[in-house]
Amino acid sequence: xxxxxxxxxxxxxxxxxxxxxxxxxxxxxxxxxxxxxxxxxxxxxxxxxxxxxxxxxxxxxxxxxxxxxxxxxxxxxxxxxxxxxxxxxxxxxxxxxxxxxxxxxxxxxxxxxxxxxxxxxxxxxxxxxxxxxxxxxxxxxxxxxxxxxxxxxxxxxxxxxxxxxxxxxxxxxxxxxxxxxxxxxxxxxxxxxxxxxxxxxxxxxxxxxxxxxxxxxxxxxxxxxxxxxxxxxxxxxxxxxxxxxxxxxxxxxxxxxxxxxxxxxxxxxxxxxxxxxxxxxxxxxxxxxxxxxxxxxxxxxxxxxxxxxxxxxxxxxxxxxxxxxxxxxxxxxxxxxxxxxxxxxxxxxxxxxxxxxxxxxxxxxxxxxxxxxxxxxxxxxxxxxxxxxxxxxxxxxxxxxxxxxxxxxxxxxxxxxxxxxxxxxxxxxxxxxxxx
Amino acid sequence: xxxxxxxxxxxxxxxxxxxxxxxxxxxxxxxxxxxxxxxxxxxxxxxxxxxxxxxxxxxxxxxxxxxxxxxxxxxxxxxxxxxxxxxxxxxxxxxxxxxxxxxxxxxxxxxxxxxxxxxxxxxxxxxxxxxxxxxxxxxxxxxxxxxxxxxxxxxxxxxxxxxxxxxxxxxxxxxxxxxxxx
Numbered sequence: 372x373x374x375x376x377x378x379x380x381x382x383x384x385x386x387x388x389x390x391x392x393x394x395x396x397x398x399x400x401x402x403x404x405x406x407x408x409x410x411x412x413x414x415x416x417x418x419x420x421x422x423x424x425x426x427x428x429x430x431x432x433x434x435x436x437x438x439x440x441x442x443x444x445x446x447x448x449x450x451x452x453x454x455x456x457x458x459x460x461x462x463x464x465x466x467x468x469x470x471x472x473x474x475x476x477x478x479x480x481x482x483x484x485x486x487x488x489x490x491x492x493x494x495x496x497x498x499x500x501x502x503x504x505x506x507x508x509x510x511x512x513x514x515x516x517x518x519x520x521x522x523x524x525x526x527x528x529x530x531x532x533x534x535x536x537x538x539x540x541x542x543x544x545x546x547x548x549x550x551x552x553x554x555x556x557x558x559x560x561x562x563x564x565x566x567x568x569x570x571x572x573x574x575x576x577x578x579x580x581x582x583x584x585x586x587x588x589x590x591x592x593x594x595x596x597x598x599x600x601x602x603x604x605x606x607x608x609x610x611x612x613x614x615x616x617x618x619x620x621x622x623x624x625x626x627x628x629x630x631x632x633x634x635x636x637x638x639x640x641x642x643x644x645x646x647x648x649x650x651x652x653x654x655x656x657x658x659x660x661x662x663x664x665x666x667x668x669x670x671x672x673x674x675x676x677x678x679x680x681x682x683x684x685x686x687x688x689x690x691x692x693x694x695x696x697x698x699x700x701x702x703x704x705x706x707x708x709x710x711x712x713x714x715x716x717x718x719x720x721x722x723x724x725x726x727x728x729x730x731x732x733x734x735x736x737x738x739x740x741x742x743x744x745x746x747x748x749x750x751x752x753x754x755x756x757x758x759x760x761x762x763x764x765x766x767x768x769x770x771x772x773x774x775x776x777x778x779x780x781x782x783x784x785x786x787x788x789x790x791x792x793x794x795x796x797x798x799x800x801x802x803x804x805x806x807x
Numbered sequence: 808x809x810x811x812x813x814x815x816x817x818x819x820x821x822x823x824x825x826x827x828x829x830x831x832x833x834x835x836x837x838x839x840x841x842x843x844x845x846x847x848x849x850x851x852x853x854x855x856x857x858x859x860x861x862x863x864x865x866x867x868x869x870x871x872x873x874x875x876x877x878x879x880x881x882x883x884x885x886x887x888x889x890x891x892x893x894x895x896x897x898x899x900x901x902x903x904x905x906x907x908x909x910x911x912x913x914x915x916x917x918x919x920x921x922x923x924x925x926x927x928x929x930x931x932x933x934x935x936x937x938x939x940x941x942x943x944x945x946x947x948x949x950x951x952x953x954x955x956x957x958x959x960x961x962x963x964x965x966x967x968x969x970x971x972x973x974x975x976x977x978x979x980x981x982x983x984x985x986x987x988x989x
Contacts (some may be wrong), residue, residue: 401852407883408847408986428850428880451942454888454985506983509851517975519859519897519912519961521875523851526985594988617886617942618988689923706950710923745929747922749884749947 400437402479403428404507408528415533416495423505423527426484434481438510441477441487443470446504446526450584450628452617456504456526464623466501466531469493478510489529497533499590500623504528530592540650541589544660545626547646550580551666554673577677578714581612581631583646585658587621593650594619596739597629598718602643610635611785612776613718614646615741631716632744633776636674637666651739685713686773688789693752693769696796700758707769707791710747715776717742721750721769728767728795732756735769752793760797767793849984850880859961859980864910864971870964879946879984880954881926886943887957889914890981895936897963899974908972910963914939914980919956922947926955933962936980945987957982 403426413419427437445467447460461467472489479485489505508524553576581599597614614629621627629648641663648658666674687710695705711717721738736751752769769791777785859873879885889895895914899906913933920927928946931939946955959982965971 401850401878401880403848403850403880405848406846407849407885407984426850428852430852449942452988453940453942454886454983455891456983504985517977518861518873520977520979521858521877521959522979522981523877524981524983525849525851526983528986617945620988687923706948708923708947708949746945747947748945749922749949 400435400509401427401430402437402439402507402509402525403484404525404527406527407525408530410530410532411491412532412534413491413493415493415497415535417493419491419493419531420488421491421529422486422488423507424484424486425479425507427479427481429482436481437479439477439479440508440510441472441475442506442508443467443472443489443529444504444506444526446502446528448618448622448625448627450626452627454526456506462624464499464501466491466503466529469501469531470503470529491529491531493531493533498535499533499538500592501531501533502529502622503531532591538589538591540591540593540652540656541587542593542595542621542648542650542656542658543586543588544583544646544648544658545586546582546584547660547662548582549644549662549664550582551664551670552577552579552674554670554677577674578632578634579612579637581614581633581644581646583614583629583648583660584626585621585629585648586626587623590623592620592622593652595621595627595629595648595650596718596741597631597646597648599631600645600647601637602645604641604643606643608779609642610637610776610778611774613716613741613774614648615716615743615746619740630743631776632714633716634678634714635680635777636678637671637778639666639668639671641665685711685715685717685775686719686771686787686789687712687747688771688791691791693791693793694796695754695794696798697754697756698798699756699760699762702753702755705752705754705793706749707752707771708747708749709742709771709773711742711744711775713775714744716744717773717775720772720774722772723752723793724768724770726766726768728765728793729757729760732765732795733767733793754795756795756797762797762799765795765797767795769793847883847986848881849883849885851984852878852880859959861961861963864963864965867965867970870962872960872962874958874960876956876958877982878954878956881946881948881984882953884948884987885946886985886987887916887928887940887946888943888983888985889939889941890979891937891939891941893936895939895978895980897976897978899972899976901977902974906972906974908974910971910976911966912936912978913962913964915960916940916944917958917960918946919958920949920952922949925949926952928955933960936978943985946984 405424444456445460446456505527599612601610612631614631616629646660689708723733734753771789773787861871861873897910897912915931915933917930918927926949
């Protein structure tokens with residue numbers, strides 16, 4: 372019986388391989404993957420289960436069957452936040468060997484979707500956070516004779532938490548430095564009308580840059596947020612620089628680079644700089660590192676001469692208003708985009724002010740975030756209308772408070788506030804009449 | 808007299824019961840709230856499986872370019888990563904007989920949206936295979952725009968002071984759509 376099933380499996384694999392080989396070019400196919408990340412809790416020595424849905428959406432008559440390959444892979448996160456996948460990135464907190472499933476290769480017909488079930492078996496000595504990725508790849512064409520073969524794939528992150536006890540987040544700043552602005556005399560901007568001709572690259576060099584690398588020394592991942600504070604010699608705070616990283620979640624053993632930039636010029640003198648990190652959790656621990664810097668007379672002079680304050684209106688927030696028409700019991704999400712159009716890093720804090728909307732109706736996911744220069748991000752507001760909500764109009768306001776890096780002295784305004792009105796119209800539920 | 812009272816009481820009960828159970832009940836109404844939660848979804852759709860064909864390089868200073876277009880259907884922010892290993896560098900090791908030479912292989916991506924008004928991201932510029940979107944390229948989802956068209960451009964050229972060996976050069980570039988951090 373076992374031999375028969377092996378033969379059947381081999382024949383099946385052969386058909387899939389044949390399909391991969393003979394699939395004609397220029398046909399439309401695709402694969403949808405959901406969810407794209409999930410957290411799985413498991414006790415030491417126990418099993419837990421999760422699933423991933425894959426589907427080949429029928430988008431028209433031209434949609435063709437799609438061969439799909441599913442693998443569980445290790446991944447690494449670089450200090451810059453880039454992800455790399457593959458067995459070569461195996462690490463000591465890998466969950467790959469704990470995860471088992473069947474159906475690693477399949478062909479999805481147009482309109483067909485499938486739930487792939489995974490089992491996580493945690494060893495008895497497991498402790499803390501472990502991770503892996505489920506990689507779903509579209510079948511690729513036959514090998515090219517020349518040129519570039521392009522493979523498309525989707526990674527779904529699986530984060531396994533083995534809870535033995537409460538964990539304390541531990542981190543350390545393993546590297547920090549300050550890069551002072553560079554001014555090439557050839558690119559001197561004393562003539563303001565030359566501003567248009569100066570490339571963005573040169574402008575990017577004419578800022579104070581703070582780099583810091585944070586390492587997670589604990590057993591659980593945490594979401595880090597960082598700032599750098601600049602002090603005069605008497606420890607009077609004179610400037611704040613929010614620090615940005617493309618991935619705030621740092622896994623045990625990983626390091627992440629945070630960068631902050633400030634365009635406003637500093638007067639000549641000696642300064643102390645404190646890099647400060649905290650996490651989003653209630654067990655947060657503050658992590659700091661101090662350093663010193665010197666701004667020479669020449670540099671201060673050039674910096675002040677070349678400085679053009681273009682950060683006056685840094686943020687762009689869209690849309691101006693969120694209007695929703697919902698039935699009682701409805702759960703949905705609304706998004707708004709926040710863009711940083713300046714050259715300084717920006718810390719953004721969003722909060723909801725209820726103005727008729729009841730508590731619990733609106734919730735912001737990740738309300739605190741930092742934006743690098745010329746970066747944008749969409750923020751999610753989940754909306755949950757209770758089943759017993761009365762028809763009517765309900766209002767709220769999303770406040771977006773922004774603090775850009777800059778001098779806090781000299782009465783400078785480094786903060787901006789935006790308001791996004793939210794209007795929810797709760798409709799009367801549709802009535803369905805049953806006549807006898 | 809006593810019996811008559813009992814009979815009348817029984818008759819009254821019967822009439823009441825008939826009125827209660829036999830009357831037209833009128834329309835019944837029921838409300839039904841239908842809720843569906845949509846999870847975060849990523850869907851690749853390709854002009855399957857469009858690879859990038861490059862014309863022959865016929866001179867030392869004759870870079871060849873090509874591109875391919877893919878659609879990514881998303882309802883959340885995602886990050887796009889590429890393969891930065893030598894698998895994405897054009898070489899002639901698959902040639903017959905196998906060679907040992909490589910071409911300078913560069914890529915960039917272009918989005919049909921900028922992530923502000925429409926779903927998309929910031930276009931990149933040509934970078935060698937080992938630096939191409941090495942920190943990931945952020946794609947921002949905008950409500951009511953569920954698709955972004957991604958064009959992958961590739962350029963193959965000889966080293967500045969060298970001419971690559973004659974032969975067929977191939978490589979594989981892998982684009983991965985991944986989750987973003989909070």
